[in-house]
Amino acid sequence: xxxxxxxxxxxxxxxxxxxxxxxxxxxxxxxxxxxxxxxxxxxxxxxxxxxxxxxxxxxxxxxxxxxxxxxxxxxxxxxxxxxxxxxxxxxxxxxxxxxxxxxxxxxx
Numbered sequence: 001x002x003x004x005x006x007x008x009x010x011x012x013x014x015x016x017x018x019x020x021x022x023x024x025x026x027x028x029x030x031x032x033x034x035x036x037x038x039x040x041x042x043x044x045x046x047x048x049x050x051x052x053x054x055x056x057x058x059x060x061x062x063x064x065x066x067x068x069x070x071x072x073x074x075x076x077x078x079x080x081x082x083x084x085x086x087x088x089x090x091x092x093x094x095x096x097x098x099x100x101x102x103x104x105x106x107x108x
């Protein structure tokens with residue numbers, strides 16, 4: 001009987017690892033999408049926009065604090081002359097997370 005419990009425990013552990021990997025990938029993709037959106041609002045295009053988005057992804061690795069990210073984005077946009085509400089930034093983050101999860105589920 002203990003073999004069955006060990007198998008179940010192993011199964012749960014594997015599921016947890018997989019869900020954490022998906023969460024990490026989704027956050028990185030979301031941050032990249034949000035970074036590209038912010039870069040566009042600031043007037044960046046092409047490689048400059050990509051570089052800003054990549055910098056945002058790198059800065060957020062291991063942080064996972066959406067409130068801090070939203071505040072940083074809003075501050076960066078304000079410094080660039082783009083007035084935007086906290087609600088709109090959060091909404092964009094939510095939309096980007098949905099898009100990131102859809103991409104991962106679709107295998108992209």
